[in-house]
Amino acid sequence: MPSVRTPDPNPGWLSEFQLEETRARVPILYVEAVPIRVDALGQVEHVGLLLRGSAQTGGITRTLVSGRVLHGESIRGALIRNLEKDLGPTAFPQVPPSITPFTVAEYFPVPGVTPMYDARQHAVALAYIVPVTGECDPRQDALELTWLTPEDAAMPGILNELEGGRGHLLKQALAHLCVLP
Amino acid sequence: MPSVRTPDPNPGWLSEFQLEETRARVPILYVEAVPIRVDALGQVEHVGLLLRGSAQTGGITRTLVSGRVLHGESIRGALIRNLEKDLGPTAFPQVPPSITPFTVAEYFPVPGVTPMYDARQHAVALAYIVPVTGECDPRQDALELTWLTPEDAAMPGILNELEGGRGHLLKQALAHLCVLP
């Protein structure tokens, strides 16, 4: 009996082959978010970093909230979906009212073009700073979420643990928030 | 019995004479805020406009949240103080994590230099867009807070009711939020 294919409810998801092929053709659009906790005045108190296993090194590395913008998906929708993917459903992120990013991160497949790189692809990420007010509960692929003060987050030891050169992006976020030591 | 003057706990407040004198000497620094209500995706649904009595015309005019930055006061502190002054203590504003304004508004005492003007002074306002999540209860000098959709807020009739040319500033906020019709 033939299987019936219903229309794909989410055409944004691609097979591994399609994704590989596409990555060789065009820059892939990402959103990235630096989760923060703020005090009563709205000033950053802690920065959230994800600890997770790296497919490239087999070791443990730190990263930021990050994910692709799917075909047909709005930037705002992609940002919220990826925040929920990485921080869980009760993080209650305050997505900024404007989608203008605080910076744009360029990842090339060859190291050295920019301070960031991504062996898999040429990626361009719109980067946002997102206060979260609820409980964060990363799903299984992210092992842990750590909250660090800006001073601790900016220590070279931490910055170097961020994969793909994202320590650079984290420093940009801290500078934008006027708390880069 | 002599009155006892304790040290001024808030040296930012000036006498009327001192304020007049200062206004003739330097541009006066303000913060302004466009209060918004957002949906689950963080997208603006309504814009809050204050209806209040105008000292200049004796009539009723619309305005935005606005106030001076006092001597010794941080921008963030001034923003929160003026949000509470104009929206009440239970508005729960989400002050942006960065103090970089989305625009800077220049008010000159002579009309026509910029689209905005202020008969009292040369003022420079750092302008912010601030989502509020609680109940707004303007204090007595502000008669009422009205929530309008971006479409309604951008109607010429409304924009022209904003005092000092702030209809221009409101349009800039709506454009920044990608909802200017």
Add this chain to the structure above:
Amino acid sequence: MPSVRTPDPNPGWLSEFQLEETRARVPILYVEAVPIRVDALGQVEHVGLLLRGSAQTGGITRTLVSGRVLHGESIRGALIRNLEKDLGPTAFPQVPPSITPFTVAEYFPVPGVTPMYDARQHAVALAYIVPVTGECDPRQDALELTWLTPEDAAMPGILNELEGGRGHLLKQALAHLCVLP
């Protein structure tokens, strides 16, 4: 005898088939630029709009400087390449020192999701305002470049002539420059 493959000098260019296929899979990254002429104070005096033939309507429409970011190409490189493509080699554009765009424009293949749309694809454009100081000489696919004052550029008749809803993007640029009437 084995065929010899030399390295592709420009892997960013895709065949029509590859481009169609890719457009159905991921959002395509663009840069867009609003060319301006400024006075001695750096304030905008004129906005440049391109008049060109529209493949969709067969008529003449207005547009902005616009083009894809190619695989392996930096945003800055894409911006300069597309400025030269649309304004000619002697426009001498002053590309902004930061690649943070003043806004991000989302074009969906279905009208109505955002004010902008693109029947061919889901596109996301990083938008910049670029002063040009030299002579603009659009190449053949762009028929003409017209310089308009902000007042003239913001007239509904002009805004509606911009293809894909870019009148919305132009208004955002004028608002960002504090010259939206």
Add this chain to the structure above:
Amino acid sequence: MPSVRTPDPNPGWLSEFQLEETRARVPILYVEAVPIRVDALGQVEHVGLLLRGSAQTGGITRTLVSGRVLHGESIRGALIRNLEKDLGPTAFPQVPPSITPFTVAEYFPVPGVTPMYDARQHAVALAYIVPVTGECDPRQDALELTWLTPEDAAMPGILNELEGGRGHLLKQALAHLCVLP
């Protein structure tokens, strides 16, 4: 015999006494600029730092282009006037088309409130990044202009020589330009 008051040709300039008095009453509005030299792609190659005598320490310190916004003066006008004051008449600065600053710097008269401070006053500075294309020839109160690569400018030894904590502001500028090492 009646005294004749001619209109003050430049009401922005205040006597020392008036300035002292005003500084005790309100935050004083400044503009600051980080001069840069860019390559053909518009990317920063060098950052300009001023070497000058410090009234506070009697030693030689580094600083950025900086000055008050005078009463009645536009932000754009203040920026250009101070660029000319500190870089000379042939620097040909490319003042940004939008007056939205890349950050706002707060200087308090007491150290420690923010990373920046100013013993003379509470100052709030709108900060800009300004490419210059001509020859810089600082006037006498600025002893020298030095052009440094972003890598050299970000060295702790240099950052600490910037007066009033402006090393912090310089790092923010480099981060905004994506060149903070």
